[in-house]
């Protein structure tokens with residue numbers, strides 16, 4: 123495998139060095155080809171993801187293929203604008219001059235993706251990397267092999283391997299890839315593996331984006347529309363079987379409305395997935411037996427308010443847990459499954475003491491009709507991104523940067539920012555030669571009195 127990876131890397135280096143990715147119209151054409159191929163295979167993609175973890179077709183459209191197609195449309199429409207050198211006002215100190223920023227591709231990019239949105243989280247960064255003029259090696263997750271296979275087929279149909287290649291495999295393959303020298307690494311996955319990626323990148327000072335996870339709080343004030351809030355929390359928590367990096371991990375609810383909220387959550391779970399979620403075609407399965415067992419173990423010793431049942435080797439009903447100890451395994455790790463702990467608070471100090479127990483999360487949600495309370499929460503804590511009176515929805519706006527902070531990630535992407543992520547911004551000053559102000563040159567004697575003016579002209 124190492125020899126295979128080495129030969130791909132050499133081919134990609136030559137392809138890049140020969141300038142094959144530089145032409146913007148050619149980049150646009152290849153993105154159009156990719157769009158056509160994905161449109162042609164939309165049904166096959168949906169089948170592959172269903173075979174991997176029983177994701178219903180509507181969720182595939184909503185959270186995988188339509189997002190990728192929309193990213194492609196955006197990149198195709200804007201690539202000439204994004205790649206155009208941007209003129210900026212020149213500094214007077216450089217007079218006479220012109221100044222501009224050139225967007226330059228990094229070169230050879232490694233993209234490593236997770237299993238939970240296996241198509242979207244592999245393809246969306248890839249689109250930005252190609253739009254920016256890089257070559258790509260994509261390593262999708264081994265836990266969703268049907269999706270990885272179809273991604274591989276699509277890429278093979280659209281790109282020569284010296285341009286974009288998919289390398290399928292497990293963590294051993296990932297580690298082999300990480301030993302190589304890359305010009306950029308874009309990783310989506312757990313904070314644990316994110317640290318491994320960061321350490322490997324450090325060896326060559328390779329720039330990285332790390333899209334990671336965390337324990338996302340969902341704060342529910344006493345002043346809310348209970349039914350609507352419960353509906354939005356249930357949707358964001360249990361879509362994709364709770365296997366979403368920005369899903370609410372746990373609820374912090376004002377003790378005055380806790381009972382009402384629990385009843386509303388139960389009702390919304392039934393509304394969405396019926397009383398028998400195992401029979402619901404809309405309820406996604408757990409990706410594999412290991413993860414199902416991990417989740418079942420998290421429930422051990424907990425007070426289950428609702429759900430808690432497992433119907434087979436890869437399933438767990440939407441589950442509500444009452445007041446888990448913050449020291450229990452359930453509250454020590456990112457849950458990443460359909461279990462929602464509910465913890466009550468009596469005052470804002472208690473909210474703070476829970477949230478600050480954990481690393482900075484990827485997202486935070488607050489439900490409240492009191493905008494001052496919601497704003498206070500948003501301003502008080504550091505987290506990747508979030509929403510007031512809803513969950514997950516900040517993800518879909520291409521104008522908003524998507525990424526974590528601290529332990530939940532490094533860097534951000536989406537929309538034009540994905541293109542920027544994969545581009546080096548190269549500043550260039552073009553000096554005129556018809557005038558040369560002598561102030562900066564030695565000898566400096568008698569020039570100090572002019573130094574005060576420098577500040578104004580910088």
Ligand code: NAD
Nearest residue numbers: 235236237262263292293296297311312315333334335367
């Ligand atoms: P993971 O970190 O286990 O795996 C991600 C990728 O890393 C896979 O391609 C895998 O093959 C590879 N990998 C696994 N172990 C490795 C190792 N020891 N060395 C090198 N490579 C290794 O993550 P996952 O289980 O696929 O996904 C779940 C995690 O991803 C959660 O923490 C979730 O919050 C996070 N996530 C984050 C985002 C985001 O956008 N921020 C999106 C989805 C998932």
